[in-house]
Amino acid sequence: MFKDIDFKRALQELPEKEKDKLILRLLRRDLDLAEKLYFELVDTDSIEDKRRIMEINISKQIHRFSENFHSLDYIAIEMRNISGKISHHVKITKDKFGEISLNLQMLNEVIEQNAFSLTHSKPQKSTKFYNYVIVRTFKILLLIQALHEDFLLDFKEDLNRLGVNISKDKLLLKTANYNSLDINWILEAEIPENILQIHKEIKAAGFLK
Numbered sequence: 001m002f003k004d005i006d007f008k009r010a011l012q013e014l015p016e017k018e019k020d021k022l023i024l025r026l027l028r029r030d031l032d033l034a035e036k037l038y039f040e041l042v043d044t045d046s047i048e049d050k051r052r053i054m055e056i057n058i059s060k061q062i063h064r065f066s067e068n069f070h071s072l073d074y075i076a077i078e079m080r081n082i083s084g085k086i087s088h089h090v091k092i093t094k095d096k097f098g099e100i101s102l103n104l105q106m107l108n109e110v111i112e113q114n115a116f117s118l119t120h121s122k123p124q125k126s127t128k129f130y131n132y133v134i135v136r137t138f139k140i141l142l143l144i145q146a147l148h149e150d151f152l153l154d155f156k157e158d159l160n161r162l163g164v165n166i167s168k169d170k171l172l173l174k175t176a177n178y179n180s181l182d183i184n185w186i187l188e189a190e191i192p193e194n195i196l197q198i199h200k201e202i203k204a205a206g207f208l209k
Contacts, residue, residue: 036091039092051098059105061081072130073129104159107165111169142195152191
């Protein structure tokens with residue numbers, strides 16, 4: 001087999017036409033890579049433009065399923081669908097700020113627009129939803145902690161909003177407590193410096209599933 005340096009040299013020495021053919025074949029097989037390169041090389045939209053489009057689409061999707069469905073299990077499936085779209089957006093644009101803001105938007109809007117379902121669902125029928133919200137909240141805290149501390153101020157308002165939304169729902173707050181998520185971390189936007197270690201220990205103990 002080629003060593004890495006030999007392989008790179010061999011690729012560099014290919015005729016231009018061969019390189020073009022290989023690139024096109026690769027892009028046809030890897031649509032994410034094609035989209036990423038298009039964004040970096042051709043697209044006139046900025047990361048902020050793409051994020052704004054995502055915000056609009058997320059709000060539309062949440063409004064649609066919140067108006068038409070009341071099963072929290074189904075709503076949890078829809079949230080996973082949105083999460084997948086956010087992950088794709090981040091993969092294409094490397095929008096670390098947006099990964100946090102869009103997830104906060106999703107959680108807040110879903111909880112606020114599904115108050116009836118939250119108050120009228122039986123606990124055994126809504127476990128997936130409650131667990132998903134808490135697992136996602138932990139992820140948001142980890143993502144914020146990974147950024148420079150100055151960014152925390154940008155998320156303080158939405159974090160507080162999420163904390164209030166969780167506190168209003170008894171079962172959601174109970175799920176947070178059960179999984180060792182301190183609601184004050186969110187309400188006060190005071191994330192422990194060792195949140196990563198805390199998260200690892202909680203998962204090792206069998207929670208956040």
